[in-house]
Amino acid sequence: MNISDLFKCSHQFLYSKKLFYVFLGLLIFSTLELHSQTTIKGLVVDATTEEPVTGASVILKSTTNGTSTDVNGAFTLQVTKALPVTLSIRLIGYKSQEIDVYDAQEPAIIYLSEDLNLLDEVVITGYTSQQRRSVSGSITSLNLSEGIRETAVSGFDQLLQGKVPGVQILSNTGVPGGGTVFRVRGSNSINAGVDPLYIVDGIFISNSNPISTNMGGQTQSNPLSDINPSDIENITVLKDANATAIYGSLGANGVVIITTKRGKQNTKAKISLSLSHGWASAIKKFQSTTGPETAILANEAAYNTAIDRGQDLSTITVPIANPLSSPTYDRNSDLFRTAALSTYEISAQGGNSNSTYYVGLGYTKQESIVKPSDFERYSGRFNYDNNLTSKLKIGTSINLSQVYRNVSSNDNNPKGVINSAIFVRSYLPVYNEDGSFARYGSFDNHLALIDHLDNNAVTWRTIGNLFLEYNLLEELKFRSSWSLDNIDLTENNYEDTFISAGVSTNGAATSYKAKNSVYTAEQLLTYNKILKEKHALSVLLGNTINAVQEEYTRASGQGFATNDLKDISVAATKAGSASKAESRLLSFFGKISYTFNNRYTIDGNLRADASSKFGKNKRWGYFPSVGLTWDASQERFIQNINVFDALKFRGSFGYSGNQNGIGSYAALGLWSAGSNYLETAGTAPSQLANPDLTWETTRQFDLGFDFAILKNAISFSFDYYNKYTYDLLLNVPVPYRSGFTSFLQNYGAVRNSGVELGIQSANINKKDLKWTTEFNISWNKNKIEKLASDITLGASGRNASILREGYSINSFYLYKQLYVDPKTGNAVYEDVNKDEFITSADRQIVGNALPNYTGGLTNEITYKDFSLNLFVYFQQGNKILSMHDFFLVHGGTQNNIGFIPRQLERWQKAGDVTDIPRMTTYSGDPTINNGSANNYGGNVANMSSRYLSDGSFIRLKNLAISYNFPKSVIKSLQLSRLRATASVTNLFTLTKYKGLDPEVNAQSSSQNTYGYDWATVPQPRTIQFTLNAAF
């Protein structure tokens, strides 16, 4: 896209025009109000730290005329009354203050001392900030305190796990920098995107993984880990329709607003240094049966099969003649290592009277506990603001980072490191007699892979914007922001002749370059006015233009003279390809909020979006929302009860849209080129036209209340929501005879409803001893309300997951094993259609991968200079399908695959009671229930519920002890602060799940195949020491 395109527009929109006139009217109206004013200036500082206090509201007493302090704690208030006047100053966390101002010449300095009242907190509401009092939306704001940040993670999203009610976060894998699942109030969609919109300092950032190396169904990377969590000040999650409405088409899956650190005006430079080192290790390792056990099992399968076939047993030769003398080769231990983690960071922040700055530099390296993957990030951030005049401010926020990943394929890939170790039978030697790497069946040698896999992905990430703010009037601000998020990826993969993939090609190299860019231009007018002292009005009007470009170039070469050569230019044969796509979005939005008497607030949003992805007929979508709040604690009758320090009720209703995750040209009827034959270019039908394709829409209703009691010691927040997403952008399966597999149309509906609870409690609040507890829990119920037909998917065409009307997404579709017949040893499955046969009609939904509830419990205890942080995460009710069991409890049907110890629990003789059936490879009539064909093969083909288990867990996710060195020590070192922390992640886990780790999601590249465990790197236990110093 040329930037000039942003200006090229010519047509006018009626809707926008109307809004413009309304706005103009307001503008004129407001200016008429200006007359005979006194200007009071002042500064609000923290009574203890003497640092400026930002966002404190300064109100002329008994009126609603007010303002709030800027980043420097400064405020300017125009009053029409004659002096002296009384100002009332408020901010959450501080006791309210009143001061009398006699002289407008002298700046007033107000010292605020700490207090807690949740309604006074200023929260980011999307484009603006507002006091929680008047916020009708469901918003969770999290300041990234040191206690939270000192956890060993690579991406900030992992820090939010269990901390935000209504948000489910799960790491897919234990590989640093690997993908995460991040769902705000459940999954809204089936084929369109379900990830929230991430905004960093007003910049819409891309969250699509650019890495192309096939990881076997696993999402290759988490692009959010390109951002250094230490640069982040605050993360705010907007959840309901009213809160997200301002982001309209992008906000249906929630919005995550990340605010990075900025300097404060008139503060001297604060330089912070942070050093951290840690070690990660596996809590549980993969297990295999020993050589003799494997041999016995293999022989038993051959023997039983012969019985089933009615063969003469004396003629049978068992596979391993002398099972007990079989050797055992332990491959599993070779995979793991004690992984090192280190982080070094330095930052400086401060400001003079006109400008502020924050500069942060960081380096982190994290090894994976399974060789050879690792993650290394260099990050730099520069935030700068300058008040050119009293009215005009410009600024910039820039993130530059380089992330290096050693990428190793696992999960569903027989040439992956983990698979090559766990699948091979344990009696087979690792090396051939001549000392070369031994390989068996489909599997490569795990040591060869560890030593010779050479897959590198380097990402350069630039997230930056330039903005300008101009105060047209005291009440009216204009903001213009131009931003870019650019990901440049270079991957170099080389397969030498030591690994199987390189043997055939005589060395192969791939070079892949991808570029994902998001351009956003944003224009915003905000107007805040308090009229007749009781009527607070705020208006926001804005427009964004957004373009997303993705392109890649790939070159590959095969055949190298020696293994030292890696450049594609010297390969024997070469090939290349390149492609690009672009989509654009044009949006207008407005918001009006009116508060009466500080008690009742009504607000309304309207957003109009047009997406280039949709058909011409239905390009525009309009997404309105309304919200109501009532601050009951302001009411006399509530105050008289003398129970509530704060009490607020809120409700909202609205619509938001979704267009993410579908192709850039999804509405067009297309023939794709590249269907070549005989080195001649060919074309073939690839997509059916759908000119009516339009927005997927979510209608959301939210009711909530917040209150604080016992002098704000305990605060409580509750939300109920009901989201109905309709006109799903659904790849509706079509009969294959059409020549197509699916047709993207607006069909189907999904509902998510749930309850969220959050409690914060200051249990002890003494000078030397402080103890706070935060607890949150969220229930979400997901249900597909409408679907054209069942859609089965997952497990590489084995279709273990299903989407079916009336059930939740991510349901498992398997044969339900009732028991193993103690007499025959054969598995008995539920005969769903009661036809006495086991056929595909007997597959059924036997649970789903979504938890009933998730939550977190944080305790923070500070005693003098020590503090202790304990964080527990839990989730309940989700199922995990273990593909390890599927492959490695195969009853002998897989000649080239070993066993895991669970296979030893198989039925052996009449009377045995177990859930693992008799070993056999017999393939007779596969429709017989309680027949040996279906034990591991047959129609059931091992897609049995016996490999599905409860994935609920409670985990002590983080335990950290910190010590702030006393002032005497600090002074002698000429520091302003020195803090040492020791932390442990994943110290213990309570779960019934027998696999390595219940926090796993191996098939994460599709949002509909959730809950698989499949040769995935488990979450490690990490011990980390951190030293923070400030000068």
Next chain:
Amino acid sequence: MKKLYKNVMIITVISSSLLFTACEDFLDLSPTNSIPSTVAITNKETANASIIGAYNSVQNYYSNYYITLGTITADNVSYNGTLSQYLQLDQNSVSPDNAGTVYVYQTIYAGINSANAIIAAIGSVNDPLFSEAEKNKILGEAYFIRALGYFDLARGWGGVQLQLNPTTDLGGLSGIKRSTLDQTYDQVLTDLTKAEELLPEDDATTRNRAQKNAARALKARLYLYREQWTEAETYASLVINSPKYTLVKPFNTFFTSPFLSAESVFELTFTSNDKNSYWNLWYPSTVGGQYTLKPSDALVAKLNDPNIGGTRNEIIQGSDNSVYGVLYNTVSTSTDPAYVIRIAELYLIRAEARIKKTTPDISGALSDLNKIRNRADIPNFDSSAKDAIIQAIEDENSIEFAFEPHRWFDLNRTKRTGSILGLTKTDYWLFPLPASDILSDPDVEQNPGY
């Protein structure tokens, strides 16, 4: 105050020009790797591209799965891998969502849709540079590809739904039920007859695009499947008599680069830019493969018997427990062709037709059979008993096409699957229709037994 108003107005005008104007052009984007379906076949260039695309679909299903469906299901090839779709095929208990059968079914219909689009559009292409002969050639190829598609569907799944028009929207799909096997074969015959008429006469070298003989050869096979022995013999003879084809010697000539040997009646060519890595499924991991498909012990024994396999043991390598198939062997370049029709098949078709026709032609049948045997350096068949010859032809087919998709379909058409493979439940002689079609298509019925 005046200054303030002036500022307000300036900023307002600037911002509103940004805010409240836009254009639809800004949102009109089109891809650079696809063309709108409305202009897909409108001139000579696009017509040529479309028939290439149709061949590409045939390549897609013949580069791996179709061959596997016709081999691992029978007794010459057994499963040795990790992927359960192959295990299911080997055990002949194929689930309706078996990745192999689903892929083939879907890809064949994609090719049929391409062919339908060409058949529907080519007549109305108005391009002075596009000659009638060129049009007929493309049209003939489209009919041939459609015929091959329906034939390959019919012998795997039975009678299928006959789509004869291109899909432009989903409305046109409803109401088309499954045809019987005979109706499906009738459609194949109709298309082959048109193809034979429209396709160009054979030149001496073209073997990877259809010419008249390719259509005739497929017709011979169709007649064989329909047990119309006289017609099968006639059409097989038409192809055999063409000087374009010979039984190449040594046996490995046809599967050794350069391909497109005189053995080939129709083969699909792959190149380094258009790869076929099917060898990967046959080769063990020591040489870079997956070793999912393994020659069965019984086959290895037969191939190594000089009186059964003869020189055809060149299709295997390795020893003991790690014998592997090398018919697909371009390990470093991945350019193995798919051998759709070889002249050897026409000899065996004719042999079978001659022995099975009302008045058996024993010497004719033996002569054809022995041509195949002699080429592999095996002595002549020594009996002239009809049943023995029939059996010998069946066995010869099995060895000659051990790794090509014949055995499974031959056993089914001769109803020998039960006695040879022990698969007595005849329902399983047909593959299941894809589960997704059963769910999404109200007009379709699943094959019995699934």
